[in-house]
Amino acid sequence: MMVARILLFVLAASVAVASDAPGPYLPAAGAIEFAPRYPLWSDGMDKRRWIHIPAGAAIDKSDADAWEFPRGTRAWKKFSRDGAPNETRLIERLPDGSWRYLTYAWNAAGTEATLAPEEGIRERGIPSRADCLACHEGGAVPILGYSAVQLETELPAALGYLHGNCGHCHNEGALPALELSLAQKAADPKASAALTYASLVGRPSRFRPHGATAAQRVVPGQPAQSILVARMKSSDPLTRMPPLGVSIVDREGVTLISRWIETLSRQAPKEAP
Amino acid sequence: MTRTPLCLALAAAVLCTALAQRSAASDEQVARGKYLVTTSGCHDCHTPWVTGPKGPQPDMTRALSGHPADFPLPPAPKPSGPWIVSASATNTAWSGPWGVSFTANLTPDPETGLGKWTLKNFKDTIRTGRHMGRGREILPPMPIPMYKNFVDADLEAIFAYLQSIAPLRNRVPEPLSPSSKIPQQ
Numbered sequence: 001m002m003v004a005r006i007l008l009f010v011l012a013a014s015v016a017v018a019s020d021a022p023g024p025y026l027p028a029a030g031a032i033e034f035a036p037r038y039p040l041w042s043d044g045m046d047k048r049r050w051i052h053i054p055a056g057a058a059i060d061k062s063d064a065d066a067w068e069f070p071r072g073t074r075a076w077k078k079f080s081r082d083g084a085p086n087e088t089r090l091i092e093r094l095p096d097g098s099w100r101y102l103t104y105a106w107n108a109a110g111t112e113a114t115l116a117p118e119e120g121i122r123e124r125g126i127p128s129r130a131d132c133l134a135c136h137e138g139g140a141v142p143i144l145g146y147s148a149v150q151l152e153t154e155l156p157a158a159l160g161y162l163h164g165n166c167g168h169c170h171n172e173g174a175l176p177a178l179e180l181s182l183a184q185k186a187a188d189p190k191a192s193a194a195l196t197y198a199s200l201v202g203r204p205s206r207f208r209p210h211g212a213t214a215a216q217r218v219v220p221g222q223p224a225q226s227i228l229v230a231r232m233k234s235s236d237p238l239t240r241m242p243p244l245g246v247s248i249v250d251r252e253g254v255t256l257i258s259r260w261i262e263t264l265s266r267q268a269p270k271e272a273p
Numbered sequence: 274m275t276r277t278p279l280c281l282a283l284a285a286a287v288l289c290t291a292l293a294q295r296s297a298a299s300d301e302q303v304a305r306g307k308y309l310v311t312t313s314g315c316h317d318c319h320t321p322w323v324t325g326p327k328g329p330q331p332d333m334t335r336a337l338s339g340h341p342a343d344f345p346l347p348p349a350p351k352p353s354g355p356w357i358v359s360a361s362a363t364n365t366a367w368s369g370p371w372g373v374s375f376t377a378n379l380t381p382d383p384e385t386g387l388g389k390w391t392l393k394n395f396k397d398t399i400r401t402g403r404h405m406g407r408g409r410e411i412l413p414p415m416p417i418p419m420y421k422n423f424v425d426a427d428l429e430a431i432f433a434y435l436q437s438i439a440p441l442r443n444r445v446p447e448p449l450s451p452s453s454k455i456p457q458q
Contacts, residue, residue, distance in 0.1 A: 130400075134407045169407045177389035177405070210446055238372065238450045243408045 025088040025104035025113045027076050028052045036150035038164030041250040042079060043125065045086065051075045051146050064148040064186040066140035071095050075143050085110045087126050091142055099142045101132035131244050138174035139167070139183065148186035158260035159184055159193055161253055165242060178206065180217070200228065201264060207231065207239075220265055223258035232257060299433065306434025309427055310337075318376045318414065321363040329362070338386070338441035340365035340375035349373055358414075367414055373449040374412035382440040387432075395432045399423065412448055 027033075027050035034049055053059065057070035073093040079086045085106040092100045103126050104113035120128035136142040149155070149163060162170075167183030169175060172195075180199045185192035205215040205227040219225040231241040232254050240246065310316070320331040321341050335341065341363065349359050349368030358369040365376045378386040387395065390405070397406020402417040404410075411417055423431075 134401060134403060138407060174407065175394065175405055176391060177394060179389075207447060208444070210449070236450050236453055238409045238412075238448050238453075243403070243410075 023104075023113065024090060024102070025076070028074065030055075031074075031076070034146060034151070036145035036147075036164065037153075038150060038155070038160035039145070040164050041246065041253055043246060043248040044250075045079045045081050046083075048078045048080075049076065049145055051143070061148070063140075067143075067147060069093055069141070069143060071097060073143070075146065077145075085113070086124060087116065088113055089132075091136065099136070101129055101136065101142075103127065103129075103132070125245070125247070127245060134244060135168050135242075138169040139171055140173065144168050149184050149189075153184070153186045153189060155184055155189060156193075156260075158257055159196060161256055162196065165250075165253065169242075179203075218261055218264070221262060223261040226261055229254060229258055229261065302430045302433045303437050304434075305427075306430035306432070306437075309423075309431050310434055313420070314416075315379070318364055318367075319379050321365050324362070329364075335441060335443070337379040337435070337438060338382075338443040339378035339445040340443075342444045342446065367412075369413060370451065371412045372451045372453060374415070375445050375448060376415075378441065378443050378445050379435050380438055380441045380443075381436050382442050385442050385444040386440060387435060388440060390432075392429060392432050395435075396425070396428045399428055409448075 031050040031052035034051060036049070039047065052074045054070060054072035057072065059070065059073075060068035062068075071093050072095070075091045076088055078088045087106060088104045090100075090102045090104070092102070094100055103116040103120065105116045105121055105124060105126055106113045116126050118129050120126045120131065136144065141147065144150070155163065162182040163184040167181075170178065170180045171183035172181050180203075181192070181195045182199075183192065184196070200218040201220055203217045205217045207227055208215045209227075209230065215227050217226065218228050223229045231239055233249055234240040235247075235249060237243075237247075240249075315337065316331050319337045319339055320333065321335050321338070321344070322329045323332045324330075340361075344361075344363060344365075346361060346366055349366075352358075352370075358367065360367050367374050380386040381388040383389050394405045398404060398411065399417065399420050400406065402411050402421065
């Protein structure tokens, strides 16, 4: 009886703590706010990001391009438009080493958020759980914005843009069939830039617009002829890139990439820019 | 000194046995994959149909090579009343509320089929309903809601079979969304 009473007391105490704790969608006490250098375009939404590493634990940075986050790591991203929060996404590393992805939809007053269903909320642009995996499990580490490239590496603007917006899927590991690597490496940025250049410039495109008998990913000097730009500019959901999380074209991004293509010599140089 | 060649011979024997077992399992897997492909309706849409003496039938010389690139189509008819879906005579192009879809080349041709795909790309596609698990959505009438329930072993068998068939070069056109202003070829 005594044991049962103690157990009940412990249970009641833990419930009380849980109900007093902030919602899981709020950054934990001690979480660090950060900003990646090469952010992902999300339809022009304002985004704030936090990361929390458990006390006493540390990130193993021995592989500059695959930081090992300790179990218990949590990262939040809050999406707002005109000051009104829309959703908060939470990535969490579980005790067994796997990762969990949750999205919370904010109420109209912006006072509280609730867990979004597995299939997401399409009309609010809130992704499904499967969509989380599509982007976050294409690279070496699911946390994309907190990395050596994103925090510590100086890249040419165009390459940084391609890394932040495309590299999480278009890398050597996720989609080898495409032979298209847009991810940059902190350990050897020159080599990754050369690979990006070689896989874009003058390379035939798998995607061909209707009626075209040939197409190239990037035609040096000619952004209007380059499939990379055409897919960034497209408002057609079956054509545009990235294929999810975007419905409004990133005009600044299109201009940045177009200008970069304009600067490329029509004779493909051997060296990366 | 005599132990080394003996060890090598033993190791070689073990390796050969392992390889033979793997090859046998692989044949079994390919056979299982063929069974699943022929009982799950893959040929119905991914092999173009032609009209033969007995009426429409799949053209097995183009088995599983998807919508033929050399079969130009006029724009799909407009939906009328409750009739909202149209299919081409080949059964490889479908028009509906989702736009126009063209069935994919499932043969192992490296440039136009699945030749460079990894098993993971294939499984991710079926499980998520997105091209290669990461790209655009796979459109109807591909029965993703049903096929995503295949167990891993079945998807692995299907992929093993698809990689074992004759590669056929056929560059299938991209799908058209309902809002697409691009004329069909």
